[in-house]
Amino acid sequence: MAIKDINEHEFETFVLKSDVPVIVDFWAEWCTPCKKLEPILEELDKKYDSKIRIARLNVEENPSIASRYAIRSIPALIIFYKGEAADTIIGLHPKTYIEKMLRRHL
Amino acid sequence: MREIDIAIIGGGPAGLSAGLYGARAMLKTVVLEKQSPGGQILLTDIIENYPGFPRGINPEELTKRMKQQVEEFGGEIILDDIDGLEKQGNLWKVNGWENEYLAKAVIIATGSEPRKLGVPGEKEFTGRGVSYCATCDAPFFKDQPVAVVGGGDSAVSEAIYITKYASKVYLIHRRDKLRAEMIWQKRAFENPKIEAIWDTVVTEIKGENKVKELYLKNVKTGEESKLPVEAIFIFVGMNPNVDLVKDIVKLTPSGKIKVNLRMETSVPGIFAAGDVTEVPYEQVSIAVGTGAIAAMTAVEYINKNFG
Numbered sequence: 001m002a003i004k005d006i007n008e009h010e011f012e013t014f015v016l017k018s019d020v021p022v023i024v025d026f027w028a029e030w031c032t033p034c035k036k037l038e039p040i041l042e043e044l045d046k047k048y049d050s051k052i053r054i055a056r057l058n059v060e061e062n063p064s065i066a067s068r069y070a071i072r073s074i075p076a077l078i079i080f081y082k083g084e085a086a087d088t089i090i091g092l093h094p095k096t097y098i099e100k101m102l103r104r105h106l
Numbered sequence: 107m108r109e110i111d112i113a114i115i116g117g118g119p120a121g122l123s124a125g126l127y128g129a130r131a132m133l134k135t136v137v138l139e140k141q142s143p144g145g146q147i148l149l150t151d152i153i154e155n156y157p158g159f160p161r162g163i164n165p166e167e168l169t170k171r172m173k174q175q176v177e178e179f180g181g182e183i184i185l186d187d188i189d190g191l192e193k194q195g196n197l198w199k200v201n202g203w204e205n206e207y208l209a210k211a212v213i214i215a216t217g218s219e220p221r222k223l224g225v226p227g228e229k230e231f232t233g234r235g236v237s238y239c240a241t242c243d244a245p246f247f248k249d250q251p252v253a254v255v256g257g258g259d260s261a262v263s264e265a266i267y268i269t270k271y272a273s274k275v276y277l278i279h280r281r282d283k284l285r286a287e288m289i290w291q292k293r294a295f296e297n298p299k300i301e302a303i304w305d306t307v308v309t310e311i312k313g314e315n316k317v318k319e320l321y322l323k324n325v326k327t328g329e330e331s332k333l334p335v336e337a338i339f340i341f342v343g344m345n346p347n348v349d350l351v352k353d354i355v356k357l358t359p360s361g362k363i364k365v366n367l368r369m370e371t372s373v374p375g376i377f378a379a380g381d382v383t384e385v386p387y388e389q390v391s392i393a394v395g396t397g398a399i400a401a402m403t404a405v406e407y408i409n410k411n412f413g
Contacts (some may be wrong), residue, residue: 030241030245032149032151032165032241032242033148033239033242034242035166036142037142039142040185060245070234072234072235072246072316072337073232073233073234073239074243075242076233088233090233091233091238091239093141094141094187095140095187095203096140096187096203
């Protein structure tokens with residue numbers, strides 16, 4: 001399934017209630033390295049398809065979620081599984097690194 | 107397994123420049139990048155000292171153009187994470203996470219990454235006030251006091267950038283003068299939000315679930331103090347990314363790849379370019395220059411040994 005842009009109202013349903021692991025990409029317009037994550041996430045989305053969900057959340061427009069998870073550095077990926085923030089990846093990392101983290105929850 | 111002529115490992119300015127020259131020599135040239143092309147320059151907001159752009163250029167735009175130029179001449183840029191390099195006859199086998207490549211010549215352009223400060227609290231608070239990227243994180247600290255550690259170009263230019271957001275920027279440096287380009291120093295000293303703290307090191311980063319204060323020590327007087335800040339941005343130099351080749355080519359005592367003026371390493375068929383080499387100064391202009399030399403030497407090497 002495609003990468004979904006979510007807001008704070010959709011967070012509960014799309015992320016916390018999901019039966020499969022969800023990667024949430026916390027990003028902002030100002031953050032150049034965040035844009036560099038896009039091709040990596042697109043490849044993961046293609047490869048794992050319905051086994052995972054991937055969501056993008058704009059931290060400026062959704063400050064309540066960003067602050068709930070104490071996001072003070074982006075790019076930040078949080079892998080949610082069964083409603084819990086299971087792993088956090090801060091900064092730009094290679095696809096392999098992100099994929100290894102993800103596989104722990106598959 | 108893909109058979110190619112030149113494998114370039116790393117897609118920052120050095121690798122992309124090498125890719126351009128390899129492609130224009132009409133050799134099968136592949137740039138292997140593990141994240142996405144651009145490298146360290148993506149962490150800054152504007153590049154002002156790359157000739158040809160009198161008003162500076164956005165690093166993303168510069169990367170896009172360099173990438174286009176490689177592809178224009180038939181060079182390929184592939185997203186792959188390389189974790190092995192071994193000799194196979196007179197060729198080199200490059201092992202990636204996605205694919206394997208068999209190359210006649212290899213150019214190492216793996217760059218460098220920000221050095222850690224190495225103090226208690228740094229790891230714990232990474233992402234919660236400890237940052238290595240001002241353009242990513244400065245907006246989180248609007249109207250709040252922050253610290254920058256370091257005295258080089260990155261530290262000083264990023265301190266100036268952060269003043270767009272923060273209420274106050276303490277520039278903490280272990281010496282009594284900066285190393286940064288004079289133009290950056292001048293701008294920093296004229297900026298009312300920046301206050302330098304000289305001869306001082308950070309000994310610990312304290313907080314609860316986020317950074318709250320820094321423990322400082324004056325290296326001349328030994329005096330200790332505390333500084334309340336919401337964030338600490340660390341720019342204390344770079345470490346070369348040499349993991350892939352550290353047991354293959356000779357390194358300098360500081361851990362960078364030893365090269366000659368033609369960007370040859372100690373091993374025939376392996377060349378190097380950019381920040382990962384011992385060539386001084388981490389600058390885009392130098393990276394692209396050494397990238398060009400490495401590729402031209404690699405082309406000669408291929409013509410001589412495989413022609």
